[in-house]
Amino acid sequence: MKIATFNVNSINARLPRILEWFDKAKPDVAVLQEIKCVDEKFPAGEFEDRGYNVEVHGQKTYNGVALLSKHPVDDVVRGLPFLDDGSDKDDEQARYIEALVMPDAAAPVRVGGLYLPNGNPAPGPKYDYKLEWMKRLKKRAEKLLADEEAFVLAGDYNVIPQAEDVHDPAAWWGDALYRQETLDAFREIVNLGLTDAIRQADPAGILYTFWDYQRGAWEKDHGIRIDHLLMSPQAADRFKSAGVDRAERGKEKPSDHVPVWVELA
DNA sequence: ATGGTCGCCGAGCGA
Numbered sequence: 001m002k003i004a005t006f007n008v009n010s011i012n013a014r015l016p017r018i019l020e021w022f023d024k025a026k027p028d029v030a031v032l033q034e035i036k037c038v039d040e041k042f043p044a045g046e047f048e049d050r051g052y053n054v055e056v057h058g059q060k061t062y063n064g065v066a067l068l069s070k071h072p073v074d075d076v077v078r079g080l081p082f083l084d085d086g087s088d089k090d091d092e093q094a095r096y097i098e099a100l101v102m103p104d105a106a107a108p109v110r111v112g113g114l115y116l117p118n119g120n121p122a123p124g125p126k127y128d129y130k131l132e133w134m135k136r137l138k139k140r141a142e143k144l145l146a147d148e149e150a151f152v153l154a155g156d157y158n159v160i161p162q163a164e165d166v167h168d169p170a171a172w173w174g175d176a177l178y179r180q181e182t183l184d185a186f187r188e189i190v191n192l193g194l195t196d197a198i199r200q201a202d203p204a205g206i207l208y209t210f211w212d213y214q215r216g217a218w219e220k221d222h223g224i225r226i227d228h229l230l231m232s233p234q235a236a237d238r239f240k241s242a243g244v245d246r247a248e249r250g251k252e253k254p255s256d257h258v259p260v261w262v263e264l265a
Numbered sequence: 266a267t268g269g270t271c272g273c274c275g276a277g278c279g280a
Contacts, residue, residue, distance in 0.1 A: 009271075009272070010273075036273065061278090061279095120279090158280095212269095214269050214270050215269060256270090256280080
C-alpha cells in the first residue's frame with residue numbers, strides 16, 4: 001500500500017509531469033497540494049482513466065488540495081476542522097482533505113493530505129495563521145489517535161524539522177519554516193506519537209524535497225526537506241519503506257517540490 | 266548584482 005504526497009504547484013500547468021509520474025510510481029493513494037484551481041477545473045478524468053477515485057478541495061488561484069485513491073474511500077473531510085464537531089466554515093483557504101481508504105486485501109488506512117501555511121513573513125499575521133493552523137492540526141491528530149486507527153498525515157508541512165534538512169541552516173534560521181516557534185509546534189504534533197516515514201527509512205540522510213526556482217537552487221542542491229508523511233503507531237507498525245523521488249526535480253517544467261512516499265504492509 | 270523564477274491571471278501577490 002503506497003501512499004504519496006506531491007506539491008504540484010498547479011495541477012494544470014504540471015499535468016504531463018504528474019501523469020508521467022503516476023504511471024511510473026503507481027501510488028495506491030496520492031495527496032496533492034497547490035492544485036491552484038477550483039473543483040470544476042481539476043482534470044479528474046485523466047486520473048479516473050487510470051483507475052483512481054478523485055476527491056478535490058479546490059480554491060481559485062491559490063492553495064487547493066486533492067486526494068486520489070485506487071481503493072474505495074469513505075468519510076471524506078474537506079477543510080481542517082476548527083471544532084470537534086467537524087465544522088470548518090471559517091477557513092477560507094483550501095488546505096486539508098482527508099479520507100478513509102479501504103483496500104480489499106489490506107486493512108484500512110485513513111489518509112490526511114495537508115498544505116500547511118508558509119507563514120512568511122515571520123513574525124506577522126501570516127505567521128500567526130500558520131501557528132493557529134498547526135494547533136488545529138494537532139487537535140485533529142489527537143482526535144484520530146484516540147480512535148487507534150492506522151493513519152498517515154501527509155503533505156507540504158512548510159516545516160524544516162532539523163539542521164540536516166536544510167543546505168544552509170544559519171541562513172534559514174528565523175524564516176517561518178525554520179524558527180523556534182515552528183519547530184516547537186511541529187514537535188508537539190510529532191510527540192503525540194507519530195513517526196516521520198522518511199526518518200524511519202533513513203535516520204540521517206540528506207533528503208531534500210524542495211528546491212526554489214530562483215538562484216539555481218536545484219543545480220547547486222540548495223534544497224530543504226519540508227514535505228513529510230507522519231504515521232500513527234498502527235500505521236508505523238505496517239511500515240515497509242519510504243523514499244523521495246528526487247529525479248522529478250530535474251525534468252522539463254518541474255514542480256519546485258518532488259513526490260515523497262511511504263509503503264505500508 | 267538589494268535581483269533572480271514560477272503560476273496565478275492579466276496587476277501584483279504568493280511561494
